[in-house]
Amino acid sequence: MMRNNRDTVAAFYTALAGGDAAAALGLMADDINWVGMEGWPYRAAGRGPAAVAEGILGPMLADWQDLLVTPATFHDAGDVVISIGRYSGVHSVTGKALDIAFAHVWTVTDGKLAAFRQFTDTLLIDRAMR
Numbered sequence: 001m002m003r004n005n006r007d008t009v010a011a012f013y014t015a016l017a018g019g020d021a022a023a024a025l026g027l028m029a030d031d032i033n034w035v036g037m038e039g040w041p042y043r044a045a046g047r048g049p050a051a052v053a054e055g056i057l058g059p060m061l062a063d064w065q066d067l068l069v070t071p072a073t074f075h076d077a078g079d080v081v082i083s084i085g086r087y088s089g090v091h092s093v094t095g096k097a098l099d100i101a102f103a104h105v106w107t108v109t110d111g112k113l114a115a116f117r118q119f120t121d122t123l124l125i126d127r128a129m130r
Contacts, residue, residue: 005108006076009083012113013071021057025049029112039122041129063129064089064098071104081106087120096128 003011008027015023028049034056036043044055061067067089075082083104090097100121107115 003111004076005079005081005106006074008108008111008113009081009104009106010071010074013069013083013085016057016069021053024057025053027113028052029109029114032113033115035115035117037118037120037122039126040118040120041122041125063092065092066090069102079107079109081108087125091128094129098125098128100124 012024012027015021015027026049030049031047032049032052033047034044034052036056042056042059044051067087069085069087071083071085073084075084083106084102085104086099086101088097088099103119105115105117105119106113
């Protein structure tokens with residue numbers, strides 16, 4: 001069954017929430033361009049699902065207890081899908097809670113997540129980590 005672009009993006013968040021990293025990474029194009037917000041403490045080294053797993057998802061899951069990346073709304077503009085939601089969790093070292101808004105801009109090409117751009121308040125994550 002073919003998914004529409006909004007459903008492909010939603011499936012990524014569903015896989016993350018279910019702890020299925022393989023499914024989340026499997027939705028990505030081999031050369032996904034992942035761009036985090038300036039000041040965001042996690043960075044992918046290079047392009048592709050392996051870079052995202054090693055530079056972003058793995059470290060985030062190690063640093064945060066009960067980490068949730070929860071989209072509240074999706075705005076489908078064809079090849080571009082924008083999700084608005086919240087990051088939440090508790091930092092495993094500081095014990096400080098995180099609850100911040102995000103906007104994610106996704107580009108979907110041929111049913112795969114081809115690009116990601118993040119917008120969020122990096123000061124608030126920095127405060128939770130210190």
